[in-house]
Amino acid sequence: MSAEYATFGLAPAMRTGGVLANGDRQVHRDFIDFVVDGRPLLFRLPDLDAVSPLACDLPPAVLTAQVRALLLETGAPLAGGRHIIYGCPECADLACGAVTAVIENDGDDVVWRDFVRQSDERVDLELNGCPGTGPFRFHGEEYRRALRALLDGGAAERSRVLLIGPRVAGPARLAAALRTIGIGADITQDATDVLAEELRGYGAVVFGDAVGERERAGVRDSFERAGVEVAYVDGPAPVVPLLVAQVEQALDRNPPQRRRLVRLTAADGTADLEVGATCRVGLTTYRLDRLHRVHIREVFDGMLATGRHRIALGPRATRGEAHVVARTSAGVLVAAVAS
Incomplete structure (x- = not known):
């Protein structure tokens, strides 16, 4: 198959945890993300809450097995030569949904193709494919050097x-x-x-x-x-x-170019947010009243495109000592609301 060459690299990443406004807990996960042409591959999937199989809390033997599979030194874990590229951050169960792709050698090159969202053994590229993601052709030497560095202790710390x-x-x-x-x-x-x-x-x-x-x-x-x-x-x-x-x-x-949330300020009942890559964003305000009681309000939850956005918080949400939290699956920003 033909495809232009893309650069391949790895970089530390995290799925942010938190104590959410409704009282639920979201687990924090440190992992190694794939960087394609200088940008995290996860950014091409704007509404995906997932981690790569190179999680930093894996036992060394399991992490080694994941790396060797990506190096095509062992068989693919799924039928059709498919590998899990991103999976559920809570349990890694395929039934929760995953992004998979075919990984194969083409001469000395390595090709990732046919990205799809998958929750069971069946694959339907037409219905569940990931438009605009792949195929990617990597120089074999660059690809293998990046992954083998993990076998030499190059994984990020928890x-x-x-x-x-x-x-x-x-x-x-x-x-x-x-x-x-x-x-x-x-x-x-x-x-x-x-x-x-x-x-x-x-x-x-x-x-x-x-x-x-x-x-x-x-x-x-x-x-x-x-x-x-x-x-x-x-x-x-x-x-x-x-x-x-x-x-x-x-x-x-992470540097700004590898963040989905770049900057957050809040004043006069509005929040100004800069988004580095299209993603789903939630905004929550936390306010202490004069009796030090805590008031929590979810003020926004939706997709935001790359760029700057102004979002109304409302006067009741920012009266007194207040903070606003902007959250995606891969980043959190906190800002005090200026009087």
């Missing part, structure tokens, strides 16, 4: 967060919420004596309200001396679902 503050109240509730969605969380009051090897396991640091500036500076100094770059969540709002969203935002270290 997300882990260090909470600074007393082991009571806010930090404890946040740690519990993070653990329920699959993010490791530890609590300490002082990171001075933590070994550098342990500090390297964290992707973000959250400071509790009771932590003073001197203690915060000491924590930053500990990470700098260990040569560890982390994101800091400073002065978080006292609402657990909102805190979880702030942590998810801090853990996303």
Whole structure:
């Protein structure tokens, strides 16, 4: 078959977890995404909530088996030479729906073709095909080099967060919420004596309200001396679902060109949102009234095209101390509502 060459690469990605407005939990998953012609392949499927088979929480033997299958060193897991490219982030069951494709060698090249959404053994390209996705022809050497790097320990680490503050109240509730969605969380009051090897396991640091500036500076100094770059969540709002969203935002270290949500600001009853790739977006506001009661309101849920958008939040949703959260399956942004 003929097809123009596309570049192939791999990049860390995540399916964002969270404590949703209705109380449900959405599991956080770190995985390695396929990058085709410099952009995540997942971006070509704007309404898909899924992860690749290269999940970072897989046992080494299982991850190795997934890589070797993509290298065509073992048989395809599905009939017709089909491989799961993206699957359910909760259970990876084909019955939940997956995007599959035929992967085959063509001389020294590797070709991915006939992308389809599949939920059982039957494949109907006409009914369930993915228009505009593939076929892709990759240079074999580039393709195999990228995947074999994973066999040499090149997979991304799982997300882990260090909470600074007393082991009571806010930090404890946040740690519990993070653990329920699959993010490791530890609590300490002082990171001075933590070994550098342990500090390297964290992707973000959250400071509790009771932590003073001197203690915060000491924590930053500990990470700098260990040569560890982390994101800091400073002065978080006292609402657990909102805190979880702030942590998810801090853990996303992808450059703007690999993000679906690029920028979010909110003021005067409206939210201004920049979208890097067409996707389904949900907007939720969190407001504290004068009695410190929490009011949660879902204000938008729909598809947004690439570009900038202005969305009305309404005066009731932003009165007092308020934040807005923009969420897709692959990203979260949090912004305080300016008075």
